[in-house]
Amino acid sequence: xxxxxxxxxxxxxxxxxxxxxxxxxxxxxxxxxxxxxxxxxxxxxxxxxxxxxxxxxxxxxxxxxxxxxxxxxxxxxxxxxxxxxxxxxxxxxxxxxxxxxxxxxxxxxxxxxxxxxxxxxxxxxxxxxxxxxxxxxxxxxxxxxxxxxxxxxxxxxxxxxxxxxxxxxxxxxxxxxxxxxxxxxxxxxxxxxxxxxxxxxxxxxxxxxxxxxxxxxxxxxxxxxxxxxxxxxxxxxxxxxxxxxxxxxxxxxxxxxxxxxxxxxxxxxxxxxxxxxxxxxxxxxxxxxxxxx
Ligand code: ARG
Numbered sequence: 503x504x505x506x507x508x509x510x511x512x513x514x515x516x517x518x519x520x521x522x523x524x525x526x527x528x529x530x531x532x533x534x535x536x537x538x539x540x541x542x543x544x545x546x547x548x549x550x551x552x553x554x555x556x557x558x559x560x561x562x563x564x565x566x567x568x569x570x571x572x573x574x575x576x577x578x579x580x581x582x583x584x585x586x587x588x589x590x591x592x593x594x595x596x597x598x599x600x601x602x603x604x605x606x607x608x609x610x611x612x613x614x615x616x617x618x619x620x621x622x623x624x625x626x627x628x629x630x631x632x633x634x635x636x637x638x639x640x641x642x643x644x645x646x647x648x649x650x651x652x653x654x655x656x657x658x659x660x661x662x663x664x665x666x667x668x669x670x671x672x673x674x675x676x677x678x679x680x681x682x683x684x685x686x687x688x689x690x691x692x693x694x695x696x697x698x699x700x701x702x703x704x705x706x707x708x709x710x711x712x713x714x715x716x717x718x719x720x721x722x723x724x725x726x727x728x729x730x731x732x733x734x735x736x737x738x739x740x741x742x743x744x745x746x747x748x749x750x751x752x753x754x755x756x757x758x759x760x761x762x763x764x765x766x767x768x769x770x771x772x773x774x775x776x777x778x779x780x781x782x783x784x785x786x787x788x789x790x791x792x793x794x795x
Contacts, residue, residue: 505784508560511550511564512777517571520571546763550778553760574777575633575767575776577778579631584664585616586619589604591656593630593651594651616781632780634647636685636686639687640687640691642785646669647682648671666785675698678725683725684730691716692755697719721747730773738757739760740759740760740774741761741773742763
């Protein structure tokens, strides 16, 4: 692969479902069999890791931390583009302890030459990382969710930091509390999205900027199965076990879909995309700058 995707994952040893900060979270179900669920979570995380590597990605795994079970969702840790990272400010107290650990991780990546700049969103401006800020390589812009976990005020910070356009999308349903639960950008420019998660204005923005021919609507089943929360690079798409019809729709567009059993993480309201963070995306402006140097 010409440009190998580099993804961060977090070791799931400290994962559990012990609190409720989104409507999918089921601590009761988890505590019926914590050891069994943890075992399944390790298996699921390893299966995702394997599928990503087989599809051509490099995966970097960092340790988690006791008492911070949702660290397994590093998509929420930061927005990363052009070797610049801006670390999240979590809206929920339960996840705030992750900020310092991810900051440390990104600073260490910076020391080792993997990133140039590491900052954090200003205090009081909530923003939950790439889960709410999705890079669109075809359109050279971010799509940014706000209204649930991330504040609208974060969008200007993102735009100023990366110097690329940031398109606002209001999220109107607590079930789809991060943009990545209901919105997926594919390498060919298609967008798979779940309309009920967005305001009428958001839906019009998506259709207007993407073009009707590029828009695929996810079904209730696709969304509830966390299949929209998928990882894509090149023609590869890796997602929680998909319904057959979704696989067929994506194959018809030339993609190859790999389904992974991520049920233990769905008990926390997360799927494949949020279990990863892409570390090496480049805007075309940065690629051109580098070529000119
Ligand atoms: N339990 C986690 C939370 O509610 C799940 C996060 C999933 N991440 C995502 N980007 N959708 O914060």
